[in-house]
Every structure is written in C-alpha cells, then in structure tokens.
Amino acid sequence: xxxxxxxxxxxxxxxxxxxxxxxxxxxxxxxxxxxxxxxxxxxxxxxxxxxxxxxxxxxxxxxxxxxxxxxxxxxxxxxxxxxxxxxxxxxxxxxxxxxxxxxxxxxxxxxxxxxxxxxxxxxxxxxxxxxxxxxxxxxxxxxxxxxxxxxxxxxxxxxxxxxxxxxxxxxxxxxxxxxxxxxxxxxxxxxxxxxxxxxxxxxxxxxxxxxxxxxxxxxxxxxxxxxxxxxxxxxxxxxxxxxxxxxxxxxxxxxxxxxxxxxxx
Amino acid sequence: xxxxxxxxxxxxxxxxxxxxxxxxxxxxxxxxxxxxxxxxxxxxxxxxxxxxxxxxxxxxxxxxxxxxxxxxxxxxxxxxxxxxxxxxxxxxxxxxxxxxxxxxxxxxxxxxxxxxxxxxxxxxxxxxxxxxxxxxxxxxxxxxxxxxxxxxxxxxxxxxxxxxxxxxxxxxxxxxxxxxxxxxxxxxxxxxxxxxxxxxxxxxxxxxxxxxxxxxxxxxxxxxxxxxxxxxxxxxxxxxxxxxxxxxxxxxxxxxxxxxxxxxxxxxxxxxxxxxxxxxxxxxxxxxxxxxxxxx
Numbered sequence: 001x002x003x004x005x006x007x008x009x010x011x012x013x014x015x016x017x018x019x020x021x022x023x024x025x026x027x028x029x030x031x032x033x034x035x036x037x038x039x040x041x042x043x044x045x046x047x048x049x050x051x052x053x054x055x056x057x058x059x060x061x062x063x064x065x066x067x068x069x070x071x072x073x074x075x076x077x078x079x080x081x082x083x084x085x086x087x088x089x090x091x092x093x094x095x096x097x098x099x100x101x102x103x104x105x106x107x108x109x110x111x112x113x114x115x116x117x118x119x120x121x122x123x124x125x126x127x128x129x130x131x132x133x134x135x136x137x138x139x140x141x142x143x144x145x146x147x148x149x150x151x152x153x154x155x156x157x158x159x160x161x162x163x164x165x166x167x168x169x170x171x172x173x174x175x176x177x178x179x180x181x182x183x184x185x186x187x188x189x190x191x192x193x194x195x196x197x198x199x200x201x202x203x204x205x206x207x208x209x210x211x212x213x214x215x216x217x218x219x220x221x222x223x224x225x226x227x228x229x230x231x232x233x234x235x236x237x238x239x240x241x242x243x244x245x246x247x248x249x250x251x252x253x254x255x256x257x258x259x260x261x262x263x264x265x
Numbered sequence: 266x267x268x269x270x271x272x273x274x275x276x277x278x279x280x281x282x283x284x285x286x287x288x289x290x291x292x293x294x295x296x297x298x299x300x301x302x303x304x305x306x307x308x309x310x311x312x313x314x315x316x317x318x319x320x321x322x323x324x325x326x327x328x329x330x331x332x333x334x335x336x337x338x339x340x341x342x343x344x345x346x347x348x349x350x351x352x353x354x355x356x357x358x359x360x361x362x363x364x365x366x367x368x369x370x371x372x373x374x375x376x377x378x379x380x381x382x383x384x385x386x387x388x389x390x391x392x393x394x395x396x397x398x399x400x401x402x403x404x405x406x407x408x409x410x411x412x413x414x415x416x417x418x419x420x421x422x423x424x425x426x427x428x429x430x431x432x433x434x435x436x437x438x439x440x441x442x443x444x445x446x447x448x449x450x451x452x453x454x455x456x457x458x459x460x461x462x463x464x465x466x467x468x469x470x471x472x473x474x475x476x477x478x479x480x481x482x483x484x485x486x487x488x489x490x491x492x493x494x495x496x497x498x499x500x501x502x503x504x505x506x507x508x509x510x511x512x513x514x515x516x517x518x519x520x521x522x523x524x525x526x527x528x529x530x531x532x533x534x535x536x537x538x539x540x541x542x543x544x545x546x547x548x549x550x551x552x553x554x555x556x557x558x559x560x561x
Contacts, residue, residue, distance in 0.1 A: 053443055054442075055439055055442055055443065058438070058439045058442070079442075079447070080442035080443060080445070081442065081445045081446065081447045084443070084444065084445035085445065089443070089444075089445075090443050092439070092440060092443055096437055096439070096440035096443075097440075098432070098433050098436045098437060098440070099436070100432070100436055101429075101432060101433065101436070105429055105432075108426075108429050109429050109430075109433045109441070109444050109446070110444050112426060112429065112430055112433075112444055112445050112446050113444060113445015113446070114445065157444065158443075158444075161444070161445060
C-alpha cells in the first residue's frame with residue numbers, strides 16, 4: 001500500500017444504536033488521486049466523511065466495525081483535531097464557513113490545527129493564488145460572500161492545514177452551473193498540486209470527469225465501484241446518476257427496482 | 266448636579282465590575298453553550314481566597330493567588346463535572362451548574378459563618394476629590410482595572426489564535442472541530458478566564474463602601490445575571506453595555522430613592538431587574554444578542 005493511501009475497510013456506522021447508516025463499506029483513496037463517491041440523499045455519503053473526520057459524536061453516531069487508516073496509521077477513534085493533524089481535512093456539506101468572521105480570519109481558523117508557522121505562510125500564499133478573489137475580499141465578513149465564493153473560502157480554509165487528503169462534501173451543491181464548473185477546475189488544480197481528493201457529489205457528470213476511481217453508495221452499501229470512465233459508461237450509472245436514459249421514461253424507470261429493469265425490456 | 270455626577274461615576278464604576286462578571290458568563294456561554302449558574306460561587310471562591318491569604322501574603326500576592334485559585338476551581342468544574350457529561354444537552358448541563366453552585370456556596374458560607382472578611386486593600390476608605398466630585402478611591406481603582414482587563418480581553422479575543430479559536434467554536438462547533446480546533450481546550454480556557462475575571466470582580470464588590478466579604482456577597486454577584494442577559498447572552502459587547510446599564514440604574518435609583526419614596530424603599534436593588542424585563546420585552550434576544558435561528 002502506498003504511504004499516503006486513505007483506506008477504509010468494512011466500515012459500519014450507526015446513529016443512536018438504531019439507524020444503520022453504513023454497512024461494511026470499503027474504499028480506497030490512493031495518494032495523489034481524485035476518488036468520487038456518488039449516491040442519492042441518505043445513501044450515507046456524509047456519514048462516511050463524518051466517520052473519517054471523527055465528528056460522528058456530534059450526531060450521536062458511532063463506528064460499530066471497520067477500520068480507517070491513512071498510509072497504515074489508524075484514524076478511527078481519533079478526535080477531529082488529531083485527524084486534521086494527520087493530514088486529512090474536510091470541507092463540510094453546506095460550506096459551513098464562519099459567517100461572522102472576516103475572510104482573512106476564516107483562513108486563519110483553517111490553520112489553527114497546525115503548528116508550523118512557515119508552513120502556514122506558504123499555505124496562505126498557495127490558497128490566495130488558487131482563489132485570488134479571497135485576497136480581494138480579505139477584510140470582508142465571510143457571510144457576505146456569494147455562494148461560489150463561500151465554497152472557495154471553505155476549500156481555501158481547509159487547504160490552510162496543508163492536507164494530504166482533502167475531503168469534499170458536495171462542493172457544487174446549490175451553485176450555478178458556471179460556478180460549479182469553476183469549482184471543478186479548482187478541484188483539478190488542487191489535485192494537480194499533489195493533494196489527494198475524496199469527492200462526494202450528486203453532480204455525477206462532474207465527479208466522474210474529475211475522478212480516476214468512483215464508488216456508488218446506496219442505502220449504506222457500496223454497490224458499484226471501478227475506474228470512473230468505466231462507471232460513466234455503465235447503463236445503471238448513466239440512467240440513475242447522469243440522467244442519460246435510453247428512450248424509456250426515466251422517471252418510470254427510477255421508480256422500478258433497478259435489478260428488474262434489465263429484464264423488463 | 267454634583268450628586269448626579271457622583272452617582273454617575275459610581276454607577277459606571279460598579280457597572281464595569283458587573284461587566285467583568287457578565288463577561289465571564291458570556292465567554293462560557295459562547296464557548297460551550299452552557300448557561301453557568303455557578304458563576305456567583307466562583308466569584309465567592311475568588312473573594313474568599315483573597316480575604317484568607319491577605320494576612321500571610323500581603324495584598325497583591327493574595328490577589329494574584331485568589332485569581333489563580335478561582336481560575337483553577339472553574340477549570341476543575343469544567344474538567345470534573347461538565348466534560349464528563351459532554352454528550353448531554355446544554356439545558357441539562359445548565360442545571361448541573363446550579364448543583365455545583367449550591368455545593369460551593371454552601372461550603373463557603375459555612376467557612377465564612379457570620380464573619381465579615383476584610384480584603385485588606387491599599388485603598389481603604391480614602392476619597393478622592395476631582396472637580397468638586399468626591400469619589401471613593403476603590404471606585405476609581407475598580408473602573409481602571411475593569412477597563413484595562415476588558416480591553417486586554419477584547420484585544421486577545423480579536424487578534425490572537427486563542428481568540429479566533431474561541432470565536433469559531435462559538436459560531437459553529439462542528440466546523441471548528443473540522444478545522445482542528447480542540448473544543449475541550451477552548452472550553453477549559455473559557456472557564457478559567459471566567460473564573461479569573463470573577464475573582465477580580467469579587468475584590469471590587471467587597472471593598473469600601475461595602476463592609477467586606479460576607480455570605481451575602483454571592484447575592485450581589487447575581488446582579489450581573491441581568492447584565493449578561495439584557496446585553497444578549499452571546500455578545501461580549503452586550504456584556505459590557507449590560508453591565509454599565511445595570512450599574513447606572515442601580516446607582517441612580519438608590520441615589521434618588523428619597524425623591525421616589527412613593528415606590529418604596531430599596532428601589533436600587535429591584536431596578537436592574539425591572540430594566541432587564543423592559544429590555545427583554547422589546548428585544549427578546551437582548552440588546553446585542555443574535556436571535557436563535559432554527560436550521561431548516
């Protein structure tokens with residue numbers, strides 16, 4: 001196994017000992033690659049990221065079984081700050097920037113988990129090159145930024161900790177298509193600079209284009225996985241996530257159990 | 266006119282002491298979302314420690330020790346009581362702090378008994394004459410100290426990493442944790458700082474013209490509650506403004522109570538609560554508080 005691989009094996013997570021959100025999920029985020037996870041609402045995508053980042057206790061969730069490790073170092077059971085220190089940083093769903101603080105202070109907050117001053121200065125330089133708009137808005141309250149700018153700030157804030165692996169939870173949610181494209185380009189650029197990315201998206205077209213490998217999560221299980229290109233070509237993914245049906249009515253198709261659809265025709 | 270000016274100075278001075286207490290209250294609320302009903306007992310711990318140590322150590326070392334002891338006790342409450350039940354919700358924890366308050370206050374009241382402990386402060390009952398107004402030295406010392414402490418605190422809150430960590434934890438605990446902020450440490454620091462501020466406030470609540478520390482001191486500290494609440498529980502600015510409003514109201518209401526005899530005696534003690542009720546009727550979240558918004 002490469003030294004920087006984020007490996008998840010047989011992970012089961014439940015909330016309040018009652019609701020099982022993930023069942024024996026295994027996946028790998030290889031060093032320096034973009035890995036996508038697709039799935040509908042409630043499939044367990046955000047749960048997966050909470051488990052990795054150690055924030056399940058905020059939602060009364062617990063890891064019942066399985067392992068999470070970064071290059072052989074166990075992450076499961078660590079507190080969130082220790083996961084950040086290990087090099088895995090999450091950009092949460094809905095961006096969750098600190099609206100009452102300025103843009104500058106938000107970036108500063110992103111560096112609170114790291115000690116190395118010189119590293120922080122370098123990270124800030126890199127973030128401002130990547131997102132020049134953040135430099136222009138440095139003194140503004142973050143709550144006044146547009147949705148796309150807030151997403152850039154959330155990503156910039158996470159990059160301040162110089163992560164080895166960046167976890168992105170639906171970064172294009174609620175953004176105009178043009179802005180979603182911009183964010184997509186930024187993700188590609190971040191990856192090109194050497195950060196591995198675990199990308200969770202409902203925008204499957206974008207995710208499959210960016211990723212090398214992809215996983216499909218349904219009701220807490222991995223139902224499909226493989227190279228992104230191959231997945232993009234399968235009927236199932238085309239119909240359910242890319243909205244490219246055959247001539248059949250896509251809505252009617254969706255309502256039917258997926259396993260049966262193959263026999264219908 | 267001189268009476269008015271004197272009352273004004275007194276009011277601002279006592280108000281700044283209330284602001285110190287309210288500030289501690291607000292810091293704990295912001296960092297942990299727990300309403301700390303044990304705050305008055307922390308104040309009593311600080312005051313008691315100073316009064317007991319002033320004999321052997323002298324005033325300034327005793328004050329420092331008192332501040333350190335109050336901070337340590339506050340930190341212990343956080344470590345031993347609140348942290349263990351972190352999973353519980355904030356309302357439960359608020360009630361737990363009432364229990365802590367009763368325990369600490371009962372023990373200290375037993376220790377103090379019927380005594381009135383002197384703080385042994387260097388100002389004693391000296392009075393300063395400034396531009397025709399006579400003000401007790403203790404009141405000026407209180408004002409200067411409170412302003413200096415509050416300024417330091419606000420600067421730290423705004424510009425240091427500690428301050429940024431406190432503010433992000435207050436705004437969104439989970440997102441703060443995702444940034445690598447150690448919420449446990451933030452919470453511990455908040456309690457310790459609040460305890461330290463309370464100890465300083467205890468000193469100025471018990472020096473001249475008050476006879477000294479006795480078992481009713483923690484009741485005086487209760488006046489800082491309306492200060493914190495009318496300012497807005499989650500606002501540091503609110504704590505300061507609230508403290509001043511309560512201090513001024515109290516000072517003016519007691520100063521002019523002879524002209525207000527139709528309202529009965531002891532108006533000064535009641536007026537702060539009246540002001541709080543009126544302000545909350547108009548602004549339910551307090552003057553500077555953020556209204557609680559439900560997430561959709």
